[in-house]
Amino acid sequence: MKSAGRPGLCWYCGHAVLLVSDPPEHVIPDSMGGRLKTLRVCESCNHDAGRLIDAPFMKDMLIFWDRLLHLPASAKLPPQFEATLEDGTPVDLRMTGKGPWTANVRSSIKRDGDQIRIRARDQAEYERLLERVRKDLAKEGRELPADLGAPQPQELGEVRIATQLDGVVWLRMAAKITLGVLSLVVDEQWIRTPEAAKLRGWLWDENPQNPEGSPALAFPHQPTAKLDTYVPRPPEHLLYLHPAPGESTVGLRIVFFGTLFVSVEIELGGYDCPLKAWRTTYGQPVTETDFQALVMEATLAVHELDPPSN
Structure with missing residues (x-):
């Protein structure tokens, strides 16, 4: 018996194909200890993302080692x-x-x-x-x-062992996570914007391109802000939305295992986007917070590490 449809658009394909029976999609792969989920992804896209996005990402050497170091052997088959x-x-x-x-x-x-x-x-x-x-x-x-x-x-x-850092694999994962995060906090009509179409192109295209036609790539980077020095808690994954330059732009920082940083800037096109944050790790429920709470946390950490002199 075919499952009943439910209102709304799938954030990975942009179509009105959601069903009541659609399983939740893990924003960060479950096999990495990701526990944050969205119900705004259709079953077909969920399956394809696992096969085309999650599986190649699991083979990346940096992710491979972090999974080996931080996930218990009983959680999944060893990498x-x-x-x-x-x-x-x-x-x-x-x-x-x-x-x-x-x-x-x-x-x-x-x-x-x-x-x-x-x-x-x-x-x-x-x-x-x-x-x-x-x-x-x-x-x-x-x-x-x-x-x-x-x-x-x-x-x-x-x-x-031969390995390389594949910027396309990292970009496609960043696009997937970005769409998953935004599905939790932004009005779904944003899916119809050019920015959303760009992210979906990055998600599904094997050779993604920037709007001007150049190859689109993403790579992990070192912490670029004091917040990133004091707030991550390895081996926890951290996702947080933050202010970014531009009248209607927001940033998303993705921190895998507390050590691998990826940054995405998103043009909101006038849509509201609360600056939410999430911590997620293997075997623990997701902790939701926000950008201001992270700033306060970092501020307290700075004072504890380097108290002002009297």
């Missing part, structure tokens, strides 16, 4: 990273904060004429793949030789 051996063979690295890291060769069956090569991570998987080979050969009226030798274990040797 997995792709690497290669010296000969180019792909392997999967699974890293945890407890015990050794594990490197597993990806299982494969390769045929070259009458030669068959099986790669497996352990004896049990080898036996499973060998049985698959037997069945495939049986369909051809053939069989494995009776004197088939035992598998030869091999040391993996040196594992090589």
Whole structure:
């Protein structure tokens, strides 16, 4: 039975496609410990954002390490990273904060004429793949030789990891979070503005561009204000809206794990936007506050660290 529709527009696509059954969207991915949610995203966009935006972001090396350091192993599967051996063979690295890291060769069956090569991570998987080979050969009226030798274990040797900081991946995540945050505090008619269309373009375009046609990119940066020095609490995520230059402009600061800063400026086009803030971390409810409270918090921290002389 099709779920009933509900009023409102989806903030990720701009269309009136919301349903009562739509699941909440995590503004910061749940797999990073994000707990802030919005109900203003349709199920289709929610799914696509998880696959196209969240998943690539999880593979970013900076996020990868912070997840490894700050999320308990029981929360999710340990982060997995792709690497290669010296000969180019792909392997999967699974890293945890407890015990050794594990490197597993990806299982494969390769045929070259009458030669068959099986790669497996352990004896049990080898036996499973060998049985698959037997069945495939049986369909051809053939069989494995009776004197088939035992598998030869091999040391993996040196594992090589290649990584880069992808400004498109970071931009698309920043656009997603920005739209998610604004869906909580701004009138939804703002979705129809050129600024909202720009953010949706950044969200969904594999090669996003700025309005003048240049490539649009985003990268994490160092703290640029005293507020950013005293207010973040690693490993907590912090999102806060703040005043920005311009008559109708607001800034959004995104702080991942209390250490990775991303900044977005948003043209409001005359729409009101309260300067809200949210703290969110794994296993804890979201704490909502506002920009002025953060300023007071930073001011108190400064006086505690550097009390005025008498």
